[in-house]
Amino acid sequence: MTLKELAIFYHLCEDSHLSNLAQRLGITQSAISLAIKSLEQKIGEQLFDRIGKKLILNEIGRLFKEKTHSHFVALNDAEDFFKDSKISGILNIASSKTIGDFMTPQIVFDFLTLHEHVTIQKDIKNSSQIIQMVKDAAIDIGFIESSCEDADICKEVIGDDQLIVVSADPCLGEGTFFIDELFFKKWILREKGSGTREVFLDALGVIAKELKIFMEFSEFEEAKTILLKNPQTITCLSRVAVEKELLRGELFEVKLFNLTIERKFYMIYNKNKYASKLFTEFKQFVC
Structure with missing residues (x-):
């Protein structure tokens, strides 16, 4: 009927x-x-x-x-x-850890403030998981910290980031080091699949295989707790993730010779995704 x-x-x-x-x-x-x-x-x-x-x-x-x-x-x-052309609907997104903790919460809040008939369901996964979720159409939009060259996925740059080496050891904050001079420290890194980990190891090049990883972590607070209580530990994180601790003098940036680690933040979506009014409006809002 x-x-x-x-x-x-x-x-x-x-x-x-x-x-x-x-x-x-x-x-x-x-x-x-x-x-x-x-x-x-x-x-x-x-x-x-x-x-x-x-x-x-x-x-x-x-x-x-x-x-x-x-x-x-x-x-x-x-x-x-x-x-009536109202922006409405339910949008599913997922963000990698750095973006999900420090960027997308405010983006989502601002967008929902403008569009009262919208619901945004968000999740935090590592970059490799998000890429697969976008390929499988399990989410509408993903935000990742590492590049993606998959032919089924469209990507757009949404920001810049810098990775830095940090430690609670004040002596390391006073000098400049070659990265391999720090390999004797107890390195803690994000879990496999993390964009932060991938970008850091890629920046090291062939000497990455000489780095012994003492411990892995998935949460920033977990890493900070380990660093603050154990000055012999060291890690590489986004500057935005440790900004407060650096300002308070709890953690110290370890300056490196001939190694600056910069990366892009990306928004990704399936190339076959239907561009609804909500999808298009949110995508334009982010960019």
Whole structure:
């Protein structure tokens, strides 16, 4: 059954004079009759008794109206809502750890402030997991810290970041070192699949294989706790992740000879993703 057939049915319930209704709706009487016959065939029951030239709503018709009218009104309301060009819907996103902790919360808050009919469901995963989720269409948009060259994925740069080596050992904050001079320290790094880890090890090049990883972590607070309580430990993190600790003099940036580690933050989405108004608006808002 169609919304048009239902609309004619409800109109006919209020005014059973075909000529009056045809004039009011701007259609022919035969079009009204055909719509009602089509509706009755789909239901398998007659909704009106034909008494002479009159159509009288019968007991089946009254029940059908009672059971369906509220749903018809709701469907019309939904149609009108979307026709009003309001940005609405439910958007699923996932962010890598640095972006998810320090960037997307404010982005989501600001966007929801502008669009009251939108819901954003967000998750935090590592970059490799997010890439796979985008490929599988498990999420609408992903935010990652490492590049992605997959042919099925579109990517856009949304920001710049710098990775720095940090420690709670104040002596390391006073000099400048070659990176391999620090390999004797107890290195703690993000888990495999993390964009931060991948970018750092790629920057080291061939000597990365000489680095012994003492411990892995997934949460920034976990890493900071280890660093602050154990000055013999060292790690590489985004500057934004340790900004407060650096300002308070709790952690120290270890300056390096001939090694600056910079990276881009990316927004990614499946190349076949349907560009709804919500998707397009959020994408433009982020960029």
